Amino acid sequence: MSDAIRVSGVTKRFKLPNIPKNATVKDFVIRTIRRAPGGPVVDALKSVSFSVERGAMLGVIGRNGSGKTTLMRIIAGILQPDEGKIVVDGTVAPLFALGTGFHPDLTGRESARIELLALGVSREGVTELMPRILAFSEIGEFADAPIRAYSAGMTMRLAFSVAMCVDPDVLLLDEVLAVGDESFARKCLTAIEDFRHRGKTIVLVTHDASKIEAWCDTALWLDRGDVAGYGDPRSVVAAYQALSAEEEPPEAV
Amino acid sequence: MNQYFATIYRYRWLIYELVLRNLRLRYRGSILGFTWTLANPLLFMGVYTLVFSVILKNGMEHFPLYLLAGIVPWTWFASGLAQGATSILDGRLYVGKTLFPSEVLVVVPVLTNGVNFALSLPFIALVAVALHVHIGWSLLMLPVVALIELILLQGLATLFATINVFYRDVNELLSYAITALMFLTPIFYTQSLVAIHVPQIASILALNPLAGIISGFQAILYGGTMPDLKSLGYSAVVGFVLLAVGQWVFERYRESFSEFL
Numbered sequence: 367m368s369d370a371i372r373v374s375g376v377t378k379r380f381k382l383p384n385i386p387k388n389a390t391v392k393d394f395v396i397r398t399i400r401r402a403p404g405g406p407v408v409d410a411l412k413s414v415s416f417s418v419e420r421g422a423m424l425g426v427i428g429r430n431g432s433g434k435t436t437l438m439r440i441i442a443g444i445l446q447p448d449e450g451k452i453v454v455d456g457t458v459a460p461l462f463a464l465g466t467g468f469h470p471d472l473t474g475r476e477s478a479r480i481e482l483l484a485l486g487v488s489r490e491g492v493t494e495l496m497p498r499i500l501a502f503s504e505i506g507e508f509a510d511a512p513i514r515a516y517s518a519g520m521t522m523r524l525a526f527s528v529a530m531c532v533d534p535d536v537l538l539l540d541e542v543l544a545v546g547d548e549s550f551a552r553k554c555l556t557a558i559e560d561f562r563h564r565g566k567t568i569v570l571v572t573h574d575a576s577k578i579e580a581w582c583d584t585a586l587w588l589d590r591g592d593v594a595g596y597g598d599p600r601s602v603v604a605a606y607q608a609l610s611a612e613e614e615p616p617e618a619v
Numbered sequence: 620m621n622q623y624f625a626t627i628y629r630y631r632w633l634i635y636e637l638v639l640r641n642l643r644l645r646y647r648g649s650i651l652g653f654t655w656t657l658a659n660p661l662l663f664m665g666v667y668t669l670v671f672s673v674i675l676k677n678g679m680e681h682f683p684l685y686l687l688a689g690i691v692p693w694t695w696f697a698s699g700l701a702q703g704a705t706s707i708l709d710g711r712l713y714v715g716k717t718l719f720p721s722e723v724l725v726v727v728p729v730l731t732n733g734v735n736f737a738l739s740l741p742f743i744a745l746v747a748v749a750l751h752v753h754i755g756w757s758l759l760m761l762p763v764v765a766l767i768e769l770i771l772l773q774g775l776a777t778l779f780a781t782i783n784v785f786y787r788d789v790n791e792l793l794s795y796a797i798t799a800l801m802f803l804t805p806i807f808y809t810q811s812l813v814a815i816h817v818p819q820i821a822s823i824l825a826l827n828p829l830a831g832i833i834s835g836f837q838a839i840l841y842g843g844t845m846p847d848l849k850s851l852g853y854s855a856v857v858g859f860v861l862l863a864v865g866q867w868v869f870e871r872y873r874e875s876f877s878e879f880l
Contacts (some may be wrong), residue, residue, distance in 0.1 A: 381875070381878050439716070441716070442718060443713060443718065444716065444717065444718055445715060445874075445877065446874055460717070461714070462717075467712060467716070467717040467719055471642075471644050472640060476640060480637065480640070483633035484630070484631070484719045486629075488632075489632050
């Protein structure tokens with residue numbers, strides 16, 4: 367089997383935006399010329415390597431700030447790594463719970479159109495896909511209502527429908543399956559199953575370790591930008607949970 | 620083709636959709652709709668005619684038409700630059716978070732105001748007809764002058780949009796600069812008037828790349844003559860240089876956008 371995603375030695379650094387409040391024009395000119403804007407540098411990802419086979423599902427776990435979302439943005443091609451290489455074979459559609467990019471004043475139909483065009487779908491493609499997206503999302507008469515009238519679940523349903531109907535080779539899901547009611551969650555699951563049967567690849571980021579155990583072929587555990595575990599979902603999840611339990615007492619749910 | 624322009628071309632339908640969205644959103648929920656776009660130059664035409672023609676008695680024939688021919692393209696420039704300069708900051712929900720191409724963010728306000736400009740042109744023609752001013756074949760030059768304005772505006776907007784991400788004071792400076800530029804551009808007076816009364820500064824004022832563009836529109840829509848090709852050519856050269864600089868700066872710093880937004 368060939369790899370759909372190959373990440374080798376990827377490092378991503380962020381300069382924290384620490385612009386002094388009384389920065390002068392002189393400071394700015396010097397910083398710009400030296401090309402070293404101030405502020406501490408944080409390594410969001412430290413030489414991360416892994417690969418995902420075509421048709422496989424990778425689950426990514428880790429605490430907040432461990433680099434999961436940065437990794438997803440790099441796979442999606444939104445950010446470029448500072449070091450290392452990333453190869454994605456085929457088209458990618460990201461679906462992130464944070465920042466669907468929908469404008470509150472636009473209708474669902476307009477938002478879907480803009481999202482599709484931003485994903486690189488042609489105009490004809492948009493016209494063709496639109497009825498399917500609206501049907502799948504079950505937003506019904508809300509299609510022509512502004513997004514601000516939508517519930518969080520409805521917005522996510524629309525975003526999910528757009529990503530699924532684009533039918534990418536690689537689907538990136540970041541904390542998105544938590545919203546939506548049970549019947550839609552089942553529908554999503556069926557769609558994802560079908561998606562995988564057709565040899566497509568999925569990367570799933572979630573805090574819900576049980577989903578990773580149940581669905582994924584491989585798990586990747588990120589800790590402060592390092593790969594803390596990689597391989598069989600059950601053992602990676604067990605190691606992650608063991609460490610979490612050690613560091614903090616289990617929360618009451 | 621270079622990456623920046625290739626991306627803009629690739630996402631042309633996204634741009635089209637977003638411009639349409641802006642035009643629609645602006646008038647959604649408003650009763651008068653597009654009339655508001657005409658209200659702005661109309662209001663200024665009335666006030667400035669009162670000040671310059673009635674009170675100061677500048678003695679120019681058909682002064683309202685002269686004003687309109689300058690104010691309408693000026694409004695495109697001023698609004699396009701003001702909105703374009705903050706476009707990357709305003710797009711912080713997209714930049715570095717979605718696949719949304721950030722090149723597109725700057726183009727959209729520039730073109731949205733361009734459409735408003737184009738939609739106001741028939742209104743100028745109407746005023747010309749009402750004042751019995753004859754507009755000649757030089758009208759065919761109008762798209763050329765508009766294209767030069769577009770290039771200059773896009774270059775400046777890209778440049779300021781990029782700088783604004785890292786240094787927000789620039790936006791404050793820019794709003795003052797735009798106001799100052801309005802009076803340094805021959806909108807309320809003619810270039811020949813400057814040449815007669817204060818010849819010392821005429822050549823300095825001519826350095827303003829907008830002067831050739833605005834005078835070009837006035838020549839076409841008010842004088843019915845050909846625009847001065849020499850000053851228009853100067854505007855075009857400055858426009859191309861600023862566009863090249865703007866896209867270079869944008870490309871060089873785009874990777875850092877998400878860290879500073």
